[in-house]
Amino acid sequence: MSTPEPDLAPAFAALMDRHRSIRAYRSDPLPEGLADAVLVQALQGGSSSGNLNLVSVVKTQDTARRQALWALHGEQDMILQAPLVLTFCADSHRTRAWLAQRDARLGFADLVSWHTAAFDAMLLAQTAALAFESHGLGICYMGTTLFAMRGIADLLELPDNVLPVTSLVVGWPDEAPPQRDRLPATAWIHDERYARPTPGRIDADFAARELRGRQRYLASSPRMAALWQEHGIDSLAQYYTSPIKYDPDRFAAFSADIEALLAERGWRRSPGA
Ligand SMILES: Cc1cc2nc3c(=O)[nH]c(=O)nc-3n(C[C@H](O)[C@H](O)[C@H](O)COP(=O)(O)O)c2cc1C
Known part of the structure; x- marks a missing residue:
């Protein structure tokens, strides 16, 4: 047995x-x-x-x-x-x-x-x-x-x-x-066929991330807040492809x-x- x-x-x-x-x-x-x-x-x-x-x-x-x-x-x-x-x-x-x-x-x-x-x-x-x-x-x-x-x-x-x-x-x-967030399942799990995200879906799926990103990068770091201002960044999305993060030209x-x-x-x- x-x-x-x-x-x-x-x-x-x-x-x-x-x-x-x-x-x-x-x-x-x-x-x-x-x-x-x-x-x-x-x-x-x-x-x-x-x-x-x-x-x-x-x-x-x-x-x-x-x-x-x-x-x-x-x-x-x-x-x-x-x-x-x-x-x-x-x-x-x-x-x-x-x-x-x-x-x-x-x-x-x-x-x-x-x-x-x-x-x-x-x-x-x-x-x-x-x-x-x-x-x-x-x-x-x-x-x-x-x-x-x-x-x-x-x-x-x-x-x-x-x-x-x-x-x-x-x-x-x-x-x-603390534990870092991930995108919600609605953003990346598809049934049978790829469901292209609508603008509303993008807004919903990225909302929590944008909020937490702002808290992490801006509220808790005066240096980062100054850098965002210096580079004219006013959203998490803009930050990601800015010269201070994943710059497409450097990539x-x-x-x-x-x-x-x-x-x-x-x-x-x-x-x-
Ligand atoms: C392929 C890969 C490369 C990464 N490179 C770095 C890195 O160079 N420096 C760093 O501090 N974290 C790096 N990370 C960690 C990610 O930033 C981290 O996994 C992500 O922000 C989520 O946070 P968590 O792992 O605490 O959940 C990397 C993660 C992966 C999967």
């Missing part, structure tokens, strides 16, 4: 409810071996395209190397506080070496493989993030990985067909921020860098190959 599975749903709900990105850390180390154990568990317990495991993770704990990452990641101070930074990489280098060693046709050096490997890396990062949080640790993603791909790849000595996709800071929280330049890097580091198939 099989033993009934414990009901995992409440444990998962509690874990989801507890999530906050943590940006202030104590310097206390992680228990010996925990990072590797969590990563192994996360890869084993997550899905992986074709089960190819086109990922690598570089752990950075050394103070001087964390300082170098801090500079590359736009000087986000949490990197200097937390004991561990994990860089999740899309990696077909190892798989290609295996193919070559077994006289197999070489592959996985094209845009499809980049997507496959990059998504595998993101899936692993998120599974690992949940696992770290289940131990009471805090995490924060660093999207700056994309903007500093080349510098990070060089610092971590990544070979061809390996590029960083995202990074996690991991450590013991030194803050307890275009970063995008061009990424395209060039993908070609340079072997993620574009050369014609006739």
Whole structure:
């Protein structure tokens, strides 16, 4: 007779409810071996395209190397506080070496493989993030990985067909921020067909976000309020694509860098190959 599975749903709900990105850390180390154990568990317990495991993770704990990452990641101070930074990489280098060693046709050096490997890396990062949080640790993603791909790849000595996709800071929280909102289900869950949002739907779906955004950025930060005024920003939407947040011109330049890097580091198939 099989033993009934414990009901995992409440444990998962509690874990989801507890999530906050943590940006202030104590310097206390992680228990010996925990990072590797969590990563192994996360890869084993997550899905992986074709089960190819086109990922690598570089752990950075050394103070001087964390300082170098801090500079590359736009000087986000949490990197200097937390004991561990994990860089999740899309990696077909190892798989290609295996193919070559077994006289197999070489592959996985094209845009499809980049997507496959990059998504595998993101899936692993998120599974690992949940696992770290289940131990009471805090995490924060660093999207700056994309903007500093080349510098990070060089610092971590990544070979061809390996590029960083995202990074996690991991450590013991030194803050307890409130939970951040998400868009309501009406904004993004569709039945059978995509329902294009009407102007009224947009107003309703973004109302709470606009209110909380104003409170967060303006009411509690005189510096940010001054910046909004300086840049003529008077709504959260205007803030998001202003020069002080996700400037489309800067994004275009970063995008061009990424395209060039993908070609340079072997993620574009050369014609006739
Ligand atoms: C891919 C990705 C990149 C992110 N990059 C950064 C970052 O560079 N710095 C930062 O402070 N937070 C970063 N975050 C955290 C988000 O700002 C955060 O998840 C979001 O504001 C929601 O807050 P919460 O995670 O506390 O619920 C990133 C999150 C994701 C998923």
